[in-house]
Amino acid sequence: MPIDLSLLDDDQRIAATAPRGPVCILAGAGTGKTRTITYRIAHLIDQGAVSPNKVLAVTFTQRAAGEMRDRLRAMGAVGVQACTFHAAAMRQLRYFWPQVAGDLPWRLLDNKFPLVARAARAAGLSTGKDMVRDLLGEIEWAKSSVIGADEYPQRVAEQRRTPPADADKVAAAYRLYEESKSSPDGMLLDFDDLLLHIAGALENAPAVAEEFRAQYHSFVVDEYQDVTPLQQRVLEGWLGQRDDLTVVGDANQTIYSFTGATPDYLLNFSRTYEHATVVKLQRDYRSTPQITELANTVIGKAVGRAAGTRLHLEGMRPAGPAPTYHSYDDEPTEAREVAAAIRGLIADGVPAREIAVLYRINAQSAALESALADAGIVYQVRGGEGFFHRPEIKEAIAALVRAARRDDLPEDPVAVARAAFAPLGLTRNVPEGAQARERWQTLSALVDLISDIVAGKEAASLVDVLRSLRQRAEAKQAPAVDGVTLASLHAAKGLEWDAVFLVGLVENTLPISYAVKAGTEEIEEERRLFYVGVTRAREHLHLSWALARQEGGRKSRSRSRFLDGIAPDLEVESSPQRLKRARTCRVCGTPLETPADKALARHQSCEPDYNEDAYLALKAWRLETAREAQRPAFMVFSDASLMAITEAMPATPAELLDVPGVGPMKVEAFGPGVLETLAPFRSG
Structure with a gap:
């Protein structure tokens, strides 16, 4: 026919x-x-x-x-x-292998992790899960880019790519991994092979x-x-x-x-x-003209190599509602309002399976899962496990269970959680490796959830927090039935829905922080990711961001640069709390003007409410310690942490661990020096 x-x-x-x-x-x-x-x-x-x-x-x-x-x-x-x-x-290799390799047998390597871990150990690198996964990803990138182990260091330098570890050691691990797949008895081939x-x-x-x-x-x-x-x-x-x-x-x-x-x-x-x-x-049969117009505006601001071939979409569907923009005080409020809007769409006849909530990183799903479950909305997480089913969250909750059995820890569940999660990857600063960064973001999201539980008086003790977390996990087991889709922007590629909620559109999330540090090409890729998110929507498109992470937190976030000239100025963003604050006196609360005042964190005329001599002694100790360790002073303790230590005047490692911003690794590395420095001021 x-x-x-x-x-x-x-x-x-x-x-x-x-x-x-x-x-x-x-x-x-x-x-x-x-x-x-x-x-x-x-x-x-x-x-x-x-x-x-x-x-x-x-x-x-x-x-x-x-x-x-x-x-x-x-x-x-x-x-x-x-x-x-x-x-x-x-299929082709199975057919042609005898002509290429004769009788030498081969089989597909279905799990590369053990071989990469052994190669990492032999190359003098960490064999932690995150490092091995990052190495595995780097080897896959190199092979996909047709870069061998010998040329790897030079090529990553030329491309200004940040390797997960020293480039020569990565190259050594790459070489050892490749060698480990060959033996007289046959060959192991990975997918790139x-x-x-x-x-x-x-x-x-x-x-x-x-x-x-x-x-x-x-x-x-x-x-x-x-x-x-x-x-x-x-x-x-x-x-x-x-x-x-x-x-x-x-x-x-x-x-x-x-x-x-x-x-x-x-x-x-x-x-x-x-x-x-x-x-x-260029005729877009998926989205309404209102959505295609936004998509054209977003990608029209792009710069670089693809600009000359940019496509201009023409919306072919009947007109629909204009995209909406919402700025919220904090992430929990954003999640609750999104859940409420979804309930409204479902009530208006939009099937739940035709609604998606998209975000940049998987850790952002925690607040959304909680809000949807509280609203009685069935959902499913695509492209990743539900928040409570992720391995790092299971490990973290197991660590909290162990901590709850002890009687020598602070009564603050948030402080205990931070300390318990430190060995699991919740470092003070965001790590560089992709796998470590994803783990850090997920653990941070769990700490934020615990903070919300405590702040909302849902639980006061660690045992109560664990009970609350268990209830939330049980309520949010996404059944394999029709429901709202939660997905990262990468996982949403190739899919489409009647209604799409793009959430968490703030600087250092979209674009992601490491792209901001890396430069123009990485930021442009983040812009394209935003464009992909916009073009997933057929009729309804809601864009939102939160100015603070936690309820009651300082509204220090800025909406994504990709919304500049697109989203209107919203009232919540121009509130007095949103304005950038000058450094203020710890005693009277008014702005500090002179460098001398800022160094003291108070006006010289204001009587301090803490032992200033102890604070200055800690700063001197920190400077000496930082010089000996050949690292910046803030990596020992920040000014805020030193002030918190001075106010608490801890006498034991356990009391020091109770100070906000001080974790087990800090106590182990610097605890003796801090306590020794404070000792004369306690006795006085």
Whole structure:
């Protein structure tokens, strides 16, 4: 049966009916890219240009591959191979392995962690879970970028990439990991090895290349902006000197650069193939004009390499409600108001399964899960486990259970939690490694939840806090039924809902803090991530942020820079509490003006309400200690911590541990010096 091309718009039809050869489809969000490429495949088959079993379509997820197969089958194009890069490489390597390696056996390595851990230990690196996971991710990035262990240090320096540890040690661990996979009895191959070996076979074994290229004549690559250098190398091996290639992608949706993905191959396609057909799909059939207008505004502020190929979406749906912007005093209030708005949408007839709440990091889900459960709204967490089911949260609660059995700890559950979580990764400063940073954020979210429980007088003792946490965990076990979706922005890629709530839109969360430190390219990737979030919504879009983390906390946060010139100024952000405060006197509370006053943290004319001699002695001790340790003074203790210690005048390590901002590691490292410094002032 002939393919009915009347179901396509003009641009889609041009792409679908382009002759065999290089075709690049620049497809914006919601513009029907899957429909277009399936129609292109079906049309080529219908016209006799290619046989179904000669077509290989490559996607980035099994879900996308399954959707493509279903659509092609419904159109009568049975026999087309649609799969992921790794699935294709696996099938090919199994077939060609005897020609490449003879009788040498191999098997797929399903768990790389133990081998990477052993390599880390041999290279002199930590074997903690976070470090091993970061090393594993770094090795995957290097292999996807076609960077070997020997060249790794130079390449990361050239690319100004921050490795999880000393670059030479990372390279040594990388080398040891690769060596550990080979033995006289056979080889272990990880997923990247599948691509490396099939690329090598196609490049170095003419018989293999000839047989493969006789099998497949036409290639289609979806999400081409996310191709890594290694995947591109495989694709070029598949093609050889041919150019029967269709790619589809959107540089505005490049959000996986940290894995080695690059939009360069998409952006340079017309240079690589000068006779290529290039088609832009810009009619957005997903979102209302109000949402597409916001999306265009967001991405229109982008700078850098993709600016010249920017797509301008045209909303094709009927007009809908304008996106809304909300600023809240704190995160718990934001979560409760979002839950209330969701209840309103459900009451108006929007199915719960068509509503999503999206956030930048998984740790942000805690307050949202609590608010939705309290509101009686069924939800499910996508792309990650529910908050209370995460390994680090289970470890943290187990540590609290152990602490509750002791009778020598402070009565403040928040202080005990901070101390108990320190060995688990809740350091004073945010760590650099991606895995350690995610763990730190999740543990911080649990401390905030405990603070809320205590502040709300829901519990006073640690035992009561544990009971409250257990009740919350039981209430928030997300059943596998229809419900509101909670997901990170990365996990939301490729999905869409009738209503989307984008929450936590504050500086140092979106863009994330390490992107702010890293520079323009990383910030632009965060902007694209925000754009992806906006374009997930069909009709309702709510954007919000909170000025403080906890209820009653200082409103020191700023809304995301990506909202500049977009979101209106809101009353809550201009309140007196929001204004930046000058440093104030600890005695009278009025602003400090002179450097001498600021050094004392009080006016010289104000009588101190603490032992100032003890405070100055602690500052002198801190300076000497910092010099001996060759580290900044604030890394020993901050001024605020020294003041808190002076006010408490602890006499024992346990009393010192009770001081806010002082954890077990600080007590172990600096406790004797602090107590010795304070001793003369206590006796006086």
